Amino acid sequence: MKRALITGITGQDGSYLAELLLEKGYEVHGIKRRASSFNTQRVDHIYEDPHVENSRFRLHYGDLSDTSNLTRIISEIQPDEVYNLGAQSHVAVSFESPEYTADVDAIGTLRLLEAIRFLGLEKKTRFYQASTSELYGLVQEIPQKETTPFHPRSPYAVAKLYAYWITVNYREAYGMYACNGILFNHESPRRGETFVTRKITRGIANIAQGLEKCLFLGNMDSLRDWGHAKDYVRMQWMMLQQEQPEDFVIATGKQISVREFVRMSASEAGIELNFTGEGVDEYATVVSADPAKAPGVKAGDVIVRVDPRYFRPAEVETLLGDPTKAKEKLGWVPQITVEEMCAEMVAADLDTAKQHALLKAHGHQVSVAKE
Ligand code: NDP
Ligand code: GDR
Numbered sequence: 527m528k529r530a531l532i533t534g535i536t537g538q539d540g541s542y543l544a545e546l547l548l549e550k551g552y553e554v555h556g557i558k559r560r561a562s563s564f565n566t567q568r569v570d571h572i573y574e575d576p577h578v579e580n581s582r583f584r585l586h587y588g589d590l591s592d593t594s595n596l597t598r599i600i601s602e603i604q605p606d607e608v609y610n611l612g613a614q615s616h617v618a619v620s621f622e623s624p625e626y627t628a629d630v631d632a633i634g635t636l637r638l639l640e641a642i643r644f645l646g647l648e649k650k651t652r653f654y655q656a657s658t659s660e661l662y663g664l665v666q667e668i669p670q671k672e673t674t675p676f677h678p679r680s681p682y683a684v685a686k687l688y689a690y691w692i693t694v695n696y697r698e699a700y701g702m703y704a705c706n707g708i709l710f711n712h713e714s715p716r717r718g719e720t721f722v723t724r725k726i727t728r729g730i731a732n733i734a735q736g737l738e739k740c741l742f743l744g745n746m747d748s749l750r751d752w753g754h755a756k757d758y759v760r761m762q763w764m765m766l767q768q769e770q771p772e773d774f775v776i777a778t779g780k781q782i783s784v785r786e787f788v789r790m791s792a793s794e795a796g797i798e799l800n801f802t803g804e805g806v807d808e809y810a811t812v813v814s815a816d817p818a819k820a821p822g823v824k825a826g827d828v829i830v831r832v833d834p835r836y837f838r839p840a841e842v843e844t845l846l847g848d849p850t851k852a853k854e855k856l857g858w859v860p861q862i863t864v865e866e867m868c869a870e871m872v873a874a875d876l877d878t879a880k881q882h883a884l885l886k887a888h889g890h891q892v893s894v895a896k897e
Contacts, residue, residue, distance in 0.1 A: 533612030541568035590634030620682030632688035731875035736822025744836025777847020
């Protein structure tokens with residue numbers, strides 16, 4: 527039985543990857559951070575009581591900032607594969623906490639690679655690094671592929687640049703099977719609530735159900751190549767099953783704007799929108815609303831506005847990936863379109879919003895936490 531260790535198992539990708547590896551018969555170990563309350567919602571459905579014999583799913587307390595902890599866990603598990611998905615993964619937050627982001631995202635990767643080497647596992651343990659399209663930043667070529675030069679635009683992207691190169695360096699210097707997946711944005715109903723797609727689907731669902739009045743966003747002109755996390759974790763696993771380690775771009779090859787994603791989400795919730803104005807003065811008005819799906823809004827309501835608080839000190843305006851290498855060498859083709867993904871996310875958030883609206887109608891307090 528193959529043994530895998532996943533950092534970031536409690537996150538979006540970690541949870542889908544853990545499911546996939548369990549399906550494939552792996553023993554799956556994950557590192558979770560100690561928090562003041564449970565933070566395992568995304569993996570609760572695959573959690574196995576540690577008292578159960580032969581359990582194939584195990585969580586270990588740990589942190590990418592703690593060398594001795596990482597070394598001990600790897601020494602105990604002796605993994606065949608390590609997937610380094612753990613990170614302070616929010617680009618805007620990295621401007622607020624640049625040093626922490628560098629410690630976890632850049633040096634955290636070095637800590638893992640060095641632990642593998644120090645323990646003499648460099649010929650046994652295969653290593654996957656969660657690299658990112660943010661490396662391209664100020665894009666030098668459209669679309670972006672494996673050979674496109676990098677120009678990172680945030681402390682997050684600069685930290686990930688270090689992680690990218692240290693992974694390449696351990697492959698070249700020590701012959702380790704170590705590779706980078708340069709993944710473009712990927713989303714799902716499990717996406718963190720403060721990334722733009724989930725912020726939009728959750729906000730629109732809450733507005734449709736009368737739980738919120740208005741969704742405030744930053745740069746709506748921003749263009750992204752959005753795929754589904756389920757498709758992308760399959761590729762993470764495939765990359766560790768080759769004869770030779772190589773780096774791959776994972777993307778759909780199509781891009782849309784944040785504004786288009788808002789329009790698409792609203793339409794899924796039965797709301798047709800009209801956008802007016804430019805820059806900070808832009809807003810969206812309801813043209814029509816299906817009373818069965820969106821009882822909380824009526825024609826004329828302004829439900830989307832711009833708040834410059836969400837602008838970034840340096841923006842990545844456009845990202846579009848070229849996944850030709852992944853298609854040709856690994857036969858990987860994304861199966862879920864951005865429209866299907868958006869529909870799935872809105873449906874999930876509408877379900878929750880309806881439950882919350884019902885609770886509220888019966889006098890219960892419901893959380894509509896926002897940043
Ligand atoms: P999430 O933000 O959903 O998950 C991040 C995970 O990292 C969580 O499990 C989080 O734990 C954990 N984590 C955060 N800080 C630490 C730390 N100090 N020590 C250990 N673990 C930590 O990210 P995604 O699942 O979306 O992304 C997975 C990886 O892929 C990340 O590295 C991200 O940067 C990268 N990536 C993501 C893309 C995307 O579009 N989703 C695209 C390209 C790259 P907790 O649950 O406790 O917060
Ligand atoms: P990104 O994702 O920065 O691409 O990083 P995010 O969803 O945060 O932003 C995408 C684009 O939308 C614009 N935007 C807003 N973003 C947020 N979060 N909130 C807003 O209100 C808002 N309004 C407009 C942003 O400015 C940006 O242009 C994600 C993360 O998962 C990274 O970890 C990963 O490496 C990259 O994708 C690829």
